[in-house]
Amino acid sequence: MPKELVAVVGVGQTKHQATRGDVSMAGLVREAATRALADAEMTWSDIDAVVVGKAPDFFEGVMMPELYLADALGATGKPLFRVHTAGSVGGSTAIVAAQLVQAGIHQRVLTVAFEKQSESEAMWALSMPIPFQPPLHAGAGGYFAPHIRSYMARSNAPDHIGILVALKDRLNALKNPYAHLHEPDISFDSIKDSMMLWDPIRYAETCPSSDGACAMVLASEAVADRSTKPVAWVKGTAMRSEPTMSADRDPVLPRGGSDCAADVYQQAGITDPRRQVDCVEMYVPFSWFEPMWLENLHFAPSGEGWKYVEDGVTGLDGDLPVNMSGGVLSSNPIGASGMLRFAEVALQVRGMAGDHQVPDARTAVGHAYGGGSQFFSMWVVGADKP
Amino acid sequence: MVIDVAVIAFAQMPNVRAETVRNEVEMLMPVIADVRAKAGLTQADIGFTCSGSTDYLSGQAFSFVSTLDGVAPWPPIQESHVEMDGAWALYEAWVKLQLGDVETALVYCYGKSAPGPLHEVLSRQLDPYHVAPLWPDAISLAALQARMLIEAGKATEADFAEVASRSRRNALTNPNAQLAWDTAAADLLAEPCLVDPLRRSDCPPITDGACAVILASGDRARALRQRPAWIRGIDHRIEPMALGLRDLTVSLSTRTAAERAGVGNAPVDVAELHAPFAPQELILRESLGLADHANVNPSGGPLAANPVMVAGLTRIGEVAQRIMDGTATRGVAHATSGPCLQQNLVAVLEGED
Numbered sequence: 001m002p003k004e005l006v007a008v009v010g011v012g013q014t015k016h017q018a019t020r021g022d023v024s025m026a027g028l029v030r031e032a033a034t035r036a037l038a039d040a041e042m043t044w045s046d047i048d049a050v051v052v053g054k055a056p057d058f059f060e061g062v063m064m065p066e067l068y069l070a071d072a073l074g075a076t077g078k079p080l081f082r083v084h085t086a087g088s089v090g091g092s093t094a095i096v097a098a099q100l101v102q103a104g105i106h107q108r109v110l111t112v113a114f115e116k117q118s119e120s121e122a123m124w125a126l127s128m129p130i131p132f133q134p135p136l137h138a139g140a141g142g143y144f145a146p147h148i149r150s151y152m153a154r155s156n157a158p159d160h161i162g163i164l165v166a167l168k169d170r171l172n173a174l175k176n177p178y179a180h181l182h183e184p185d186i187s188f189d190s191i192k193d194s195m196m197l198w199d200p201i202r203y204a205e206t207c208p209s210s211d212g213a214c215a216m217v218l219a220s221e222a223v224a225d226r227s228t229k230p231v232a233w234v235k236g237t238a239m240r241s242e243p244t245m246s247a248d249r250d251p252v253l254p255r256g257g258s259d260c261a262a263d264v265y266q267q268a269g270i271t272d273p274r275r276q277v278d279c280v281e282m283y284v285p286f287s288w289f290e291p292m293w294l295e296n297l298h299f300a301p302s303g304e305g306w307k308y309v310e311d312g313v314t315g316l317d318g319d320l321p322v323n324m325s326g327g328v329l330s331s332n333p334i335g336a337s338g339m340l341r342f343a344e345v346a347l348q349v350r351g352m353a354g355d356h357q358v359p360d361a362r363t364a365v366g367h368a369y370g371g372g373s374q375f376f377s378m379w380v381v382g383a384d385k386p
Numbered sequence: 387m388v389i390d391v392a393v394i395a396f397a398q399m400p401n402v403r404a405e406t407v408r409n410e411v412e413m414l415m416p417v418i419a420d421v422r423a424k425a426g427l428t429q430a431d432i433g434f435t436c437s438g439s440t441d442y443l444s445g446q447a448f449s450f451v452s453t454l455d456g457v458a459p460w461p462p463i464q465e466s467h468v469e470m471d472g473a474w475a476l477y478e479a480w481v482k483l484q485l486g487d488v489e490t491a492l493v494y495c496y497g498k499s500a501p502g503p504l505h506e507v508l509s510r511q512l513d514p515y516h517v518a519p520l521w522p523d524a525i526s527l528a529a530l531q532a533r534m535l536i537e538a539g540k541a542t543e544a545d546f547a548e549v550a551s552r553s554r555r556n557a558l559t560n561p562n563a564q565l566a567w568d569t570a571a572a573d574l575l576a577e578p579c580l581v582d583p584l585r586r587s588d589c590p591p592i593t594d595g596a597c598a599v600i601l602a603s604g605d606r607a608r609a610l611r612q613r614p615a616w617i618r619g620i621d622h623r624i625e626p627m628a629l630g631l632r633d634l635t636v637s638l639s640t641r642t643a644a645e646r647a648g649v650g651n652a653p654v655d656v657a658e659l660h661a662p663f664a665p666q667e668l669i670l671r672e673s674l675g676l677a678d679h680a681n682v683n684p685s686g687g688p689l690a691a692n693p694v695m696v697a698g699l700t701r702i703g704e705v706a707q708r709i710m711d712g713t714a715t716r717g718v719a720h721a722t723s724g725p726c727l728q729q730n731l732v733a734v735l736e737g738e739d
Contacts (some may be wrong), residue, residue: 003485004450009509024515031472039603055447055448056441056447056448057440057441057469058440058441058442058447059447059511060514061514062510062514062518062656063442063507063508063510063511063512064440064442064469064470064723064724065438065514066469067511067627067723067724067725067728067729068511068512068513068514070624070625070626070627070628070728070729071626071627071631073503075624076625077623077624077638077639077642079621079623079624079626080624080729081468081470081474081478082468082469082470082474083467083468083469083475083478083621084450084467084468084469085465085466085467086448086451092466095411096466096478096481099481099482099484099485100481102479102485103484103485104388125447126447142678145689148739172607213592218579236694238464239464239465239466240462240463241435241454241459241462241463241465242459242460242461242462243454243455243458243459243460244451244452244454244455245455246455249460249461254462255462256462257462259461259462260462263566276689289479345476371448371451372451374451375451382516386509
């Protein structure tokens with residue numbers, strides 16, 4: 001049985017900021033969902049099923065909050081599904097929603113991902129207490145800093161690469177009205193002079209902690225064909241997971257990420273991602289992950305990812321723009337961060353990305369990762385119907 | 387539904403009041419080894435893996451991350467996780483198999499209810515602004531539902547006691563049950579109420595547990611298992627959480643899911659219903675069109691063992707096992723989530739003769 005085609009016909013997101021004290025959790029998800037429905041020119045009653053994603057429930061202190069949000073998301077009498085795959089969850093949630101259409105089960109699926117991190121302190125929620133693990137680090141940065149050190153040693157990358165990534169993403173964010181961080185005075189030197197948090201990760205090379213939500217309406221071919229706006233056709237989806245404890249793992253350039261990319265490119269008919277992909281949104285919570293993922297996702301040869309950064313290849317006006325929206329470095333509502341990557345590339349191929357639009361983007365890749373660089377989700381979207 | 391998918395193996399950990407020695411990974415590994423052995427598969431043969439659990443039982447963010455190591459996911463695998471009962475993990479796997487890219491799936495779930503005060507932990511599911519600050523516990527909410535059932539004239543405390551008595555009597559033949567005894571309903575009625583109108587015997591035990599299922603599609607299922615338990619229909623629906631927004635004496639979401647799954651299309655040999663509280667079985671029976679059915683919860687059901695996040699998938703496994711054994715031909719399995727039967731999943735399984 002061939003899979004049904006599926007397309008993104010609506011995208012919505014909140015204004016992301018440190019504290020969205022003006023809305024409840026329900027208000028936050030509705031802000032994104034109503035914008036996605038408006039973009040899709042649909043109402044709540046048009047939706048067949050709702051798929052919700054978010055990262056750990058402890059971030060808000062509500063156990064399985066989708067149950068409480070069912071009413072706010074118009075899910076009464078419908079299927080409502082909740083995905084949680086660590087930091088990759090926003091991407092995984094979109095994939096689970098897409099599969100409901102690809103399998104021919106539903107015609108119009110609303111998918112929503114969110115985090116309201118101001119309800120708690122995410123850094124400490126990410127620092128497991130004894131007895132779950134030894135107290136080796138504080139926050140995700142402490143976990144990932146040694147991976148970055150290892151990458152720098154392997155690739156002989158100079159120290160300033162991370163600063164260049166942070167500067168690019170924060171400048172891109174100035175073009176994105178929804179981004180959390182808008183820092184018009186940011187400069188190479190201001191990043192360089194910012195506090196060293198987890199050597200080699202400086203404060204200004206670190207993602208913020210945000211409240212925010214993202215939503216998409218995914219639709220069947222019959223529905224998408226009736227859309228009055230451009231749609232983003234889903235050309236491939238893939239997920240991969242690998243263990244926490246395994247001597248076989250390379251967390252710097254993980255095999256799971258590499259396999260995930262190879263799978264999704266094969267589905268989309270991409271044989272040379274560097275040439276055939278017009279732009280990429282990848283999950284970069286700490287600046288150095290851009291060159292690392294450029295290599296892991298087969299855009300750059302091993303050891304060369306940092307040269308793309310230095311040469312400006314990944315700039316908004318570069319040959320392979322990366323994180324046009326400002327990326328995770330500029331907005332990080334963790335559960336939504338993966339879906340924001342997937343949604344941004346859908347906006348790009350629809351030509352609806354506003355001031356951060358890449359001219360004539362036809363094929364784009366969205367990527368998310370989670371855990372200790374061990375959970376991966378990716379999709380390829382295109383302007384042209386498969 | 388174009389691709390036929392079947393349960394080809396089921397395994398569960400014997401349910402216990404408190405697993406105090408082994409952690410979740412150690413609890414799960416024998417169950418996963420068992421279910422793979424029953425299917426004759428190794429992890430390398432499995433196309434998709436999906437699990438269900440909640441951090442609120444583990445007391446740890448991202449608890450499922452370390453549990454995944456229990457399946458030894460190397461080389462990297464196609465995998466997903468739902469913060470839902472394992473029955474919904476099975477639903478995601480069933481959807482994945484519909485796409486035709488993979489032919490086998492491992493589904494597992496686990497939950498340790500014992501370490502925390504479960505009925506207070508479950509109150510953290512409620513509306514965080516208007517209800518959860520009052521800490522209404524799960525037993526009190528179920529008692530409200532039971533009271534409404536009585537006042538609507540739909541059931542009596544004696545009806546609840548019949549369910550409680552029969553479930554524990556059925557559990558005498560289930561080696562994995564936690565609570566099994568033979569006490570007449572009349573004797574149960576003589577007990578005092580725990581939370582009026584519920585007696586302790588109307589409530590589920592607190593249970594630590596884990597279970598796993600292997601799914602396979604089409605000819606692969608036939609090759610691996612002589613009598614697969616085919617999933618002929620599966621659907622799930624949700625209602626608003628707020629108790630004032632729904633009639634608690636009926637389960638409209640169960641009714642819709644049952645219609646879409648095709649429960650009423652042919653006679654049913656066996657039904658396993660995820661009714662943690664005795665009165666809820668009566669509500670579910672009516673919504674499923676099984677009001678007077680003779681063979682409901684032959685395993686003892688959640689009144690005999692109620693591992694949270696596991697008890698729903700266990701219902702599917704118990705029905706599938708009877709079909710695979712040849713002791714049933716067509717069965718209904720049900721799973722629930724949320725307070726007072728807010729969210730419900732219904733699956734119809736059949737054997738082929």
